[in-house]
Amino acid sequence: MADTLTIAVSKGRIFKDALPLLAATGVVPQDDPATSRKLILDTNVAAIKLVLIRASDVPTYVAYGAADVGIAGKDVLMEYEGNGIYEPLDLNIARCRLMLAGPPRARTADTRLRIATKYVHTTRRYFAEQGKQVEIIKLYGSMELAPLVKLADLIVDLVDTGNTLRANGLEPLEHIADISSRLIVNKASMKMKHGVVKSFVQRMGEAVQHGQA
């Protein structure tokens, strides 16, 4: 239906930070994902639903039109290689940095480095731009462990307070990108549901401007 809107969002940090923005646009979910096992949440607006998925799956749902819009970290978007998505708005939430990190005085130049990360494409691009070849080991989490057990020399991961690095005796070495969450839109929905999508993007933009996050 042309006037319905499905919003893809991940549980946890992004959901929590997105709630005040959604509330400022007049959208309030009717269930709390921390306590409910539902994956499709009704909102106070009958035509607007939220689908709850893993953070790294949000671009896929939106690209295929299973959701009209979504909220995804720039880290996830940089890693996503598909088409079919517009990225009209920086929501300025879930801010952190994507960094190269490792043990103090880790060598970064002279040997072929082994890098553990879940950001395989982004890491490969980052080193390729410097003309460096590296061996990349794909992990799905707890990257900080890899140098401690000699699985890798360095890691590429998100850093916010730096507490996780410090707690594991690691240091930030190189800044790769500033990260925040973006509103993304399915290209077909932007055409077929232009009114409802445009109005939602506009209201979210106003909420960001007014510092609702």
Ligand code: ATP
């Ligand atoms: P998945 O379930 O797909 O593996 P995830 O476990 O990384 O994802 P979250 O930890 O909720 O999911 O992170 C979601 C997004 O929040 C990340 O993609 C990133 O943009 C942002 N983020 C992650 N860690 C931090 C952090 N420490 N501080 C601020 N933002 C962060």
Ligand code: PRP
């Ligand atoms: C993220 C990221 C780092 C940590 C950085 O993990 O993968 O491990 O946050 O934040 P800090 O610099 O403030 O310590 P998260 O807490 O999301 O855990 P997860 O990736 O295992 O879900």
